[in-house]
Amino acid sequence: MGLEQFKNRNVGMQNYRMLDLGQTPTRSFDKFKQVVKRTFKGELFVGLWVTLREMVNSLFRGELHTVKYPLEKLPISPRYRAIHDMLRLLESGHYRCIGCGLCEKICISNCISMDTRYDENQRKEVSEYTINFGRCIFCGYCAEVCPELAIVHGSRYENASEQRASFSLFEDMLTPIDKLNLQQEYDGFGAVTPYADDHIKKTPLAY
């Protein structure tokens, strides 16, 4: 197909087909007849059949097309930058953060604040760690700079809460110890969406 037809700006009647709609009734009795005819023809059930079929499919055959949102959530793209997660070491379960302070330093909205101390095991311990989500712009620098892959952007995009402090403490962001086996590794920036191949559609050459 050439491009000629797209370049033709003459919007005429050439590509249109007229429907045979018959005469629009003018007399009152004719109008009444048309209404009665349409009402009892059963066309309504043609439409309702689709609804019924889909209802049966979704309720009994498990072919639901929508997501029951608050109850279930779609996995979010790894590129999405939501509330941070603090990861743990898989072997020991100890948090990965070594308290180097790079995230605090790189943060452009100065929303990360941390305190460290010398602990009993002569290691550097993170004694305080908070992110002020009122200031955070979710730029992702903290996750990018972290040498230990300890702070990452998780998938918690629901930021509504009575207090922003509700999810800004270290413990809140840390993987719960009983869910360590479910801890997801962060693929990082530029990572593709899971099953991205399946979702790929060909882009038509021309519309």
Next chain:
Amino acid sequence: MNVHNFAYKDKEITVTIDGKVCHSTFGKTILEIARENGIYIPTMCYLTKVLPIGSCRMCMVNVDGVDGFILSCQEKATDGAVIHTQNNALYKERQNIMKLYGVNHPLECGVCDKSGECDLQNKTTEFDIKEQNFTARDQSRPVENWGHVSYDPSLCIMCEKCVRVSTEITGDEALQVKFGGYSSSIVNVKKEKNYASLGEAAAVCPVGALVSTNFKYTSNAWELDKIPSSCPHCGGGCQMYYEVKRDKIYRVTNNYEFTSMCGAARFGFDYANQGVAKDEKAFQAAVKAFENTGSILFSSTISNEEAYILQRLKENYGYKLISHEARAYQKFMHAYSLVSGKNLYNGTLKALSQSRGIIVLGSKINDDAPIVKYHINMASKWHRARVAYLHPIEDTEIQNIVTQFIKYEAGSEEGVVALLAEALLQETELPESIRSFLDDLDIGNLSAECNVGEEELFALKQSLSKKSGFSLIVGADLYAHPRATHIAKIIALLEKYAGFNVLCIPPAGNAMGISLICELDDKIEGATVGYNVLADFTLSALGEGDLDMPAMNQQEGTLTTFDKRVVPMHVALPYGGYILNDIANALGLKATYTIDYTKELPQNKGFKCVEFDNLPDTFDLVGNENRGYVLQPISVKTDEIFEEVSEIEEFDGAIVYCCNRAEQFSPFTEKCDLPNSEAVLWGSQQFALVTKLLEGDHKAFTID
């Protein structure tokens, strides 16, 4: 500082370094000349303030006509030498040295305290070390906590700076090298003492091996703001930086390449009066108290400007200014000036560190002024100085540098000073009146009264006879003596006629500044207002007074040091309340800031007319101090009239000698967490007998 060959001193030489013609004097090392001329030679173990160590070999250079490399830190430059500091062979060699330092050095820069200010990090980058081709079997090296500092042997690069500082500067001699090839390490042979002066050794550590335990892992170096200031504790006014983050002081550091400071300065920084807001009611009460008061009592923890404000208030309202320690010092120095002819003593710390003979009198110097002790130690280590320590009690802490301890009877200081003058001025030409005063002394009687043997003095004289460059340190015991003025006059003789470098250590804080600025009074009259002293109305930075005041690290101002310098102090922590200047303004003086008075400090006492903001606070490339300004000695009319040495009063009973505890100088250092030496009363068996103390007795004692 490292010039030790006095024979050829001042002989001009010319050397060429990297094509640059450099003029200098003989006796200086190549490295020193290069630094003087701004030529960079990389070093790892070189520390300007101690003798060259020569463990790193980074500073090697090529000299034309000499095969191989030459260590520029140790080699004295000879006239006409042509020196190259940079070429391919040197670069390769230095690169290899850096690689060797990197062998098994833990890659923990992420948590290391030194990261960001680490010599090893910097030089590794500078010499572009991208790979490591040397290996060695790693070994277990546990971290050791030594109290104030902790040591991580696996980070240690064995540069030996800390050992040299502990030996040559602080003189605690706690650190030693344990030799053993690759398994060498630094050992602390006096762990049980927990010397705060080891903070000084930690300061010079080029890597994160030796760090302050309190600071360890609390903050990265690059997060802290450095605020230059001066230490207000003992009157030394040592150069320091407060390192601050989020309105909290994390640590105190200094320009460790050239200066030192004691444990109190390094660890006694958390005494600020924080969380203070403007209390209008208390302020009005304070102004009212000032209007109705007769005397102002104040401690020596005060800046020159504040002292000047008090003096101005005295001039306007006729207050009596009461500061006992400073008053005693003022009287002493006044009497001193009547003989010496100058309102200040002639001694400096630098001259002290270069002395060959030192006499310490009337001061427990190790605790009264640690920085003076450091300088005595330097003289002892570098010039094998004879150190005579005259005191009623022997001090085990300085036994290692004292060559002669002379014990005298407490209270007999006047006699001791007279004996000393008589012995040291025997061969000196003196004016008739002074000679006759000395000749009239009843040596036998005095020596019996003071309990100082004639042979002890003879030995002292003998030991000094073949030396030159003497220093005399006198301390607070003499100022508190009833005959202080006469003692001062006799001591001044030693400065004037025997060429002694005399240092009269102020008894506390800024006592020297106060004694120069304020006209102090002896007797309290009327109602009292106290500034950091308990009185009818108390202004206090200790948080216990009627009106809060800022502590020394919360205000700007200048301090007068016993090196006769006026040095600036800057604000490290915020303060929200009222200050002395506000009260002064309410009483009719006019100054926007306290530091407006800096340029008004009395010039007839030696101060200079310099704006606070124009006071320099730097060291040059070779370590010459350029902080603030040096007080100008003012000539005073002399009056060399001597009285007879009075007899010591009969005294029965026990004597308690009151002195500072280690690292404690004032209620402010007391408030700090770290220098926490315990207050104790030491006594001998004899003391227990005299005071009727029995084993198991419980006694309480208070110190004011």
